Amino acid sequence: MRTNESSLVTLLSDLQIVLIGGAGGVGKTTTSAALGVALATQTTKKVLVLTIDPAKRLASTLGVDELTHLPQEVEIPGARGTLFAAMVDMKASWDEMVVRYSPDGETVRKIVSNPIYESISTRFVQSHDYIAIEALYEFYERGDYDVIVVDTPPSRNAIDFLDAPKNMEEFFASKLLRWLTIPRKSKLVASAFRPFYLVAERILGSAFVEDISEFFFDFQQLYEGFVARARLVTALVSSDKAGFVVVTIPEEIPTTEAIYFISEVTRRNFNLSAVVMNRSLPESIFSRASDELADRLSDESQDVLVKTLDVIGFTSSEKEVEIASMSQLASRVLIEMANSYEGLKNQKVMEEIQISRLPLDDSIVYTSTQQDRDVASIESLIKLALNMSPYR
Numbered sequence: 048m049r050t051n052e053s054s055l056v057t058l059l060s061d062l063q064i065v066l067i068g069g070a071g072g073v074g075k076t077t078t079s080a081a082l083g084v085a086l087a088t089q090t091t092k093k094v095l096v097l098t099i100d101p102a103k104r105l106a107s108t109l110g111v112d113e114l115t116h117l118p119q120e121v122e123i124p125g126a127r128g129t130l131f132a133a134m135v136d137m138k139a140s141w142d143e144m145v146v147r148y149s150p151d152g153e154t155v156r157k158i159v160s161n162p163i164y165e166s167i168s169t170r171f172v173q174s175h176d177y178i179a180i181e182a183l184y185e186f187y188e189r190g191d192y193d194v195i196v197v198d199t200p201p202s203r204n205a206i207d208f209l210d211a212p213k214n215m216e217e218f219f220a221s222k223l224l225r226w227l228t229i230p231r232k233s234k235l236v237a238s239a240f241r242p243f244y245l246v247a248e249r250i251l252g253s254a255f256v257e258d259i260s261e262f263f264f265d266f267q268q269l270y271e272g273f274v275a276r277a278r279l280v281t282a283l284v285s286s287d288k289a290g291f292v293v294v295t296i297p298e299e300i301p302t303t304e305a306i307y308f309i310s311e312v313t314r315r316n317f318n319l320s321a322v323v324m325n326r327s328l329p330e331s332i333f334s335r336a337s338d339e340l341a342d343r344l345s346d347e348s349q350d351v352l353v354k355t356l357d358v359i360g361f362t363s364s365e366k367e368v369e370i371a372s373m374s375q376l377a378s379r380v381l382i383e384m385a386n387s388y389e390g391l392k393n394q395k396v397m398e399e400i401q402i403s404r405l406p407l408d409d410s411i412v413y414t415s416t417q418q419d420r421d422v423a424s425i426e427s428l429i430k431l432a433l434n435m436s437p438y439r
C-alpha cells in the first residue's frame with residue numbers, strides 16, 4: 048500500500064488522538080472510518096475508531112454486527128496494522144463516571160436511583176460532548192491503542208465539543224446548580240426564596256423539585272473528581288499528542304462552518320492537523336484528454352450509429368430513415384451529457400473556490416473523492432482511504 052511523504056497518514060503519524068470535526072452530514076463518520084482504515088493498512092499501528100454517532104450504518108459498513116462500547120476488531124484484507132471500532136454508550140459512560148467520582152457507594156446508589164438521573168444521562172444533550180471526551184480519555188489512559196480516531200458527536204454546534212470539559216466545570220460552579228440545590232441544602236435559605244419555589248412546585252410538582260434538588264446536591268459531591276478529570280482531558284486535547292482534522296464538502300455553508308471551526312481550534316491553541324475536502328471530484332475527468340474524448344464522441348456519433356445499424360442488418364434505405372430518427376435522439380443524449388459535463392466542471396470550480404476560502408496553508412488540505420454511491424462496505428472505505436490525497 049502507498050505511504051508517501053505527503054500522505055495524510057504520514058501527516059498524522061505523530062498523533063495518538065485524531066479528532067474529526069465539521070458540520071453535520073459532511074462525512075465525519077465516514078472520514079473517521081476511512082482514516083482508521085488508512086492508518087491500519089498503511090502502518091503497523093493498533094487503531095481504534097471511536098464514534099458517538101449511533102448510526103447503524105457504520106457498523107454494517109465496517110462489517111461488524113453492532114457497535115458497542117467494547118471495541119470490536121474490524122477485518123481488513125491485507126492490513127499491516129489492526130483496526131478496532133467502538134461506540135460511546137452514553138448511559139454506560141455516565142454510570143462509570145458516577146462510580147468513579149462518588150466518594151462512596153451510598154452516593155452512587157442515591158444518584159443512580161434518582162428519577163432525574165435517567166433523563167440527565169440519556170437526554171442531557173450538552174453532556175454528550177463531555178461524555179464523548181471522557182470515554183476517549185478512558186481509552187487513552189488504558190493505553191491499549193497506538194492511535195484513537197474520534198468521530199465527534201453530531202452536536203448542534205461543533206464548538207461545544209471543544210469546550211465540553213470547560214462547560215462541565217462551569218456548570219458545577221454555576222448559579223443554576225446553586226439554585227437547584229438550595230431546598231436540599233438549607234430549609235432556611237429555601238424559605239427566603241419561598242415564592243420562587245412555590246411557583247416552581249406549582250409548575251413542576253413538589254416531588255419533582257425535590258428530586259432535582261436531591262439529585263444535584265448528591266451530584267455536587269462528584270465535583271472534585273469531575274473537575275480534576277476535565278482539566279486532564281483539556282490538557283490532553285491541547286497537547287501535541289492530539290490533532291484535529293476538519294471535514295467539509297465543496298459547498299458554501301459547510302465550508303463557512305469549517306472556517307469557523309478552524310478559527311476556534313486555532314484560537315484555543317489546539318493542533319489543526321488537516322482539512323479534508325470530502326466529496327471532491329477527481330481531477331482526471333477534467334483533463335484535456337477527457338475534453339477531446341467528449342468532442343470525439345459527439346463528432347463520431349453518426350459513424351457509431353451506422354456501424355451499429357450495419358451489425359443489426361438494416362438495408363441502406365432503412366438505415367437512412369433510422370439514422371434520421373436516431374441521430375436526433377443521439378444528439379439529445381449527447382447534449383444532455385455535455386450539459387452534465389459542464390455542470391461537473393462548474394462543481395469543480397466551486398470546489399476550488401471553497402478551498403481558496405480556507406484560512407490556512409494549502410499543504411494541510413486533503414481531498415477525499417466523491418464515490419458513485421454511499422460508502423457502505425469495507426471495500427468502499429479502503430477505496431476512499433486510498434484516494435485521500437494532498438490537494439497540492
Ligand SMILES: Nc1ncnc2c1ncn2[C@@H]1O[C@H](COP(=O)(O)OP(=O)(O)O)[C@@H](O)[C@H]1O
Nearest residue numbers: 071072073074075076077326416417418421422
Ligand atoms: N466521499 C463520499 N462519497 C459518497 N458518499 C459519501 C462520501 N462521504 C460520505 N458519504 C455518504 O454521505 C452520508 C453522510 O455521511 P456521514 O459520514 O454519516 O456524515 P456525518 O457523520 O458528517 O453526518 C452517508 O450516507 C455516507 O455514506
Ligand SMILES: [Mg+2]
Nearest residue numbers: 075076100201
Ligand atoms: Mg456522523
